[in-house]
Amino acid sequence: MSLRDRVRAGHHDIDSGVGLSRAIDDDMAAHLRRLLLAEVNLSELSALTDEAKRARLERVVGALLTREGPLLSNRERSRLVRRTVDEALGLGILEPLLEDDTVTEIMVNGAENIFVERAGRLHLLPIRFSSEAQVYQAIDRIVASVNRRVDESSPMVDARLSTGERVNVIVPPLAVDGPTITIRRFPTPYSIEQLIGLDTFDQETADLLGALVLARTNILISGGTGSGKTTMLNALSSFIPERERIVTIEDAAELALQQLHVIRLEARPANVEGEGQVTIRDLVRNSLRMRPDRIIVGETRGGEALDMLQAMNTGHEGSLATIHANGVLDALLRMETLCTMGEIELPHATLRDQVNTAIDVIVQLTRLPDGRRRIVEIAALTSQHREDYQRHSMMRFEADDWDGHSAVTGRVIRQPLTDELLLRCRSAGAAVPPAYDPRVLGTST
Numbered sequence: 001m002s003l004r005d006r007v008r009a010g011h012h013d014i015d016s017g018v019g020l021s022r023a024i025d026d027d028m029a030a031h032l033r034r035l036l037l038a039e040v041n042l043s044e045l046s047a048l049t050d051e052a053k054r055a056r057l058e059r060v061v062g063a064l065l066t067r068e069g070p071l072l073s074n075r076e077r078s079r080l081v082r083r084t085v086d087e088a089l090g091l092g093i094l095e096p097l098l099e100d101d102t103v104t105e106i107m108v109n110g111a112e113n114i115f116v117e118r119a120g121r122l123h124l125l126p127i128r129f130s131s132e133a134q135v136y137q138a139i140d141r142i143v144a145s146v147n148r149r150v151d152e153s154s155p156m157v158d159a160r161l162s163t164g165e166r167v168n169v170i171v172p173p174l175a176v177d178g179p180t181i182t183i184r185r186f187p188t189p190y191s192i193e194q195l196i197g198l199d200t201f202d203q204e205t206a207d208l209l210g211a212l213v214l215a216r217t218n219i220l221i222s223g224g225t226g227s228g229k230t231t232m233l234n235a236l237s238s239f240i241p242e243r244e245r246i247v248t249i250e251d252a253a254e255l256a257l258q259q260l261h262v263i264r265l266e267a268r269p270a271n272v273e274g275e276g277q278v279t280i281r282d283l284v285r286n287s288l289r290m291r292p293d294r295i296i297v298g299e300t301r302g303g304e305a306l307d308m309l310q311a312m313n314t315g316h317e318g319s320l321a322t323i324h325a326n327g328v329l330d331a332l333l334r335m336e337t338l339c340t341m342g343e344i345e346l347p348h349a350t351l352r353d354q355v356n357t358a359i360d361v362i363v364q365l366t367r368l369p370d371g372r373r374r375i376v377e378i379a380a381l382t383s384q385h386r387e388d389y390q391r392h393s394m395m396r397f398e399a400d401d402w403d404g405h406s407a408v409t410g411r412v413i414r415q416p417l418t419d420e421l422l423l424r425c426r427s428a429g430a431a432v433p434p435a436y437d438p439r440v441l442g443t444s445t
Contacts (some may be wrong), residue, residue, distance in 0.1 A: 074436020110178030303342030
């Protein structure tokens with residue numbers, strides 16, 4: 001039976017104002033895929049580039065629709081061609097979402113429910129996979145690109161798409177309601193000016209951060225999931241002088257530094273045979289042999305924390321790193337805990353000494369209830385050696401009560417730099433903004 005006859009026999013609910021119904025879409029797309037396999041020479045197709053493959057398949061699917069398909073509007077026809085080709089070459093209905101710059105996260109909860117995050121808020125989309133098999137086809141294409149597999153014996157995997165997006169996959173029996181895919185988009189590099197425009201911080205705070213980076217302070221960027229840590233890390237790196245050699249270390253390469261002398265290192269998971277893993281810790285150790293002026297670690301989450309602290313304590317000043325934590329004190333305590341995850345067992349007091357000596361400044365980010373990411377605190381670590389952690393908050397954002405609808409408002413409370421930070425800024429020739437300069441304010445810490 002031709003595609004035209006299948007539609008006439010099974011469905012009559014085409015709404016010209018909305019387009020093809022979901023059922024017709026699924027039926028025609030599935031039939032087109034089967035026809036496509038019969039029409040295309042796969043060995044010839046494999047020799048083409050990705051762009052050439054897509055162009056070739058679009059021509060073939062267009063011809064199939066002309067020959068066998070029902071009468072469609074140009075919009076409906078284009079959509080069906082696009083969907084069929086996306087399912088043949090890519091991730092199916094997820095492909096348009098990956099090209100949508102407003103989407104920051106894609107969440108597939110089985111075949112039926114697809115959510116996206118836009119501007120910090122979740123939205124359920126009126127689209128779905130035609131079957132669970134289609135979800136598994138997308139999963140197979142994701143994991144095959146990184147030489148991994150997903151099945152009952154290995155039901156979880158982290159991967160990265162060729163375009164940089166981070167992907168987590170978990171399937172039954174661990175995922176009770178069906179295969180689940182979470183795709184975090186490659187963060188868009190924002191300039192300092194753009195972040196000011198987005199109200200992530202104000203100009204005075206930007207000037208303070210710039211002075212601290214130029215003064216080669218060791219800065220720890222802290223925040224919860226999706227709070228904008230990587231975006232902030234990328235923006236702060238713009239203050240690093242061009243003359244310096246920078247080594248970036250990431251689990252999945254996301255940073256997009258603008259300096260010329262940048263060496264990008266990326267961790268590697270184990271292959272299907274469980275071999276070949278290269279961890280963040282391995283890369284941190286290796287970076288010390290690469291004569292870095294600055295070391296930037298995309299995320300500290302394991303035993304590499306101790307190596308990072310030791311690097312900061314042995315001449316690699318001005319390093320930057322991020323960590324998952326809900327507050328300044330939480331970030332320090334978590335850094336201390338992560339240091340215990342390595343092979344070396346050190347006394348609690350020794351670890352605290354390492355943290356107090358290495359870290360100079362903590363920048364705390366949060367995602368506000370209205371979806372915006374914002375710096376809520378910048379604090380200097382003032383405790384020394386084995387003392388309990390003491391912080392001096394130089395900038396703090398206090399939010400007003402939220403009405404549930406409009407943007408979150410609040411006020412910024414500022415305190416002058418510590419005498420030690422002021423001296424380091426002056427020695428480096430970094431201009432301290434008047435709002436944070438104790439000499440201008442007539443105060444001393």
